[in-house]
Amino acid sequence: MKEKIKQIISEVTSCCAPTCCGGTDSKTDPKKIADNPESLKEAVREKYAKIARGEIETCCSADTNNGEIANVSLDASKLGGYSKDADLNLGCGLPTELAKIQKGQTVVDLGSGAGNDAFIARQEVGDAGKVIGIDFTTEMNDKARKNASKLGYSNVEFLQGDIENIPLDEAVADVVVSNCVMNLVPDKHKAYSEAFRILKPGGHFSISDIVTEGEMPDELRLQAELYAGCVSGATDINAYFKTIQEVGFENVEIQKKRVLDIPDEILQQHIPADVLEKARETVSAVYSITIFGQKPA
Numbered sequence: 001m002k003e004k005i006k007q008i009i010s011e012v013t014s015c016c017a018p019t020c021c022g023g024t025d026s027k028t029d030p031k032k033i034a035d036n037p038e039s040l041k042e043a044v045r046e047k048y049a050k051i052a053r054g055e056i057e058t059c060c061s062a063d064t065n066n067g068e069i070a071n072v073s074l075d076a077s078k079l080g081g082y083s084k085d086a087d088l089n090l091g092c093g094l095p096t097e098l099a100k101i102q103k104g105q106t107v108v109d110l111g112s113g114a115g116n117d118a119f120i121a122r123q124e125v126g127d128a129g130k131v132i133g134i135d136f137t138t139e140m141n142d143k144a145r146k147n148a149s150k151l152g153y154s155n156v157e158f159l160q161g162d163i164e165n166i167p168l169d170e171a172v173a174d175v176v177v178s179n180c181v182m183n184l185v186p187d188k189h190k191a192y193s194e195a196f197r198i199l200k201p202g203g204h205f206s207i208s209d210i211v212t213e214g215e216m217p218d219e220l221r222l223q224a225e226l227y228a229g230c231v232s233g234a235t236d237i238n239a240y241f242k243t244i245q246e247v248g249f250e251n252v253e254i255q256k257k258r259v260l261d262i263p264d265e266i267l268q269q270h271i272p273a274d275v276l277e278k279a280r281e282t283v284s285a286v287y288s289i290t291i292f293g294q295k296p297a
Helices: 002-008 030-035 037-052 116-125 138-151 188-198 218-226 237-247 264-270 273-282
Strands: 061-063 069-071 106-110 130-135 156-160 173-179 199-213 250-259 285-294
Touching (some): 037 138, 106 116, 116 138, 116 156, 130 138, 173 188, 188 237, 199 250
Parallel strands (some): 106 130, 106 173, 173 199
Antiparallel strands (some): 061 069
């Protein structure tokens, strides 16, 4: 039973530590947020702005009292192009490692944060290629642009934008990458439709994200929204695949998959006992996956 509990809630994709949820308005009406996706987006934007400013911890890993580590992110430091200043420990995979990026290509990073995945992609495309990061948090874009300037990159740019309405023309990208961002998007169908739109025919995506085996109870989703994305909007893996295929992608496959294991004491800091008990009944596992899909040529 203990092992099952550990697997249940790793929608804690960006909040494992007690202080991570600092700054969220605890009086926010969860029903109001649930009925208004824009309110959820604003709550997420506020949280990530505070992370960019260093006001709250980045939380994809956390120590427990007994020394156990809850780790959602993976170590990217061995990848070419890695930038320590741009790594805020907010991912759940290494999509650029599996993205089959070629020299001279154009890569778009959705939810680019402080720029680390974009800089890793820049290493792959070289001087002849181009990398475009999209993020809706002003503070993250400012941080990413400063990092790009320090690194001397002239072919990496960061645009302010919502990945449900990407500020790019059709068919501009050879590759789309994203790292643990789609699970924060209220309308995943729209976000994947936008990725499809900006890809060139024959282009592909490699996206790391959080999925569940089974559906999260509504009470947990409301709790997630109260914590402004600390427990984020992961969906059942079968529903996730269906959304991607409905958009029009083909050759959809999982490139990497791992069970996320969050210690009980961390779960209990953020999830009421009755809600956790209900989650046990509906969710058998939570995974970090990196998934590939291709736009028809």
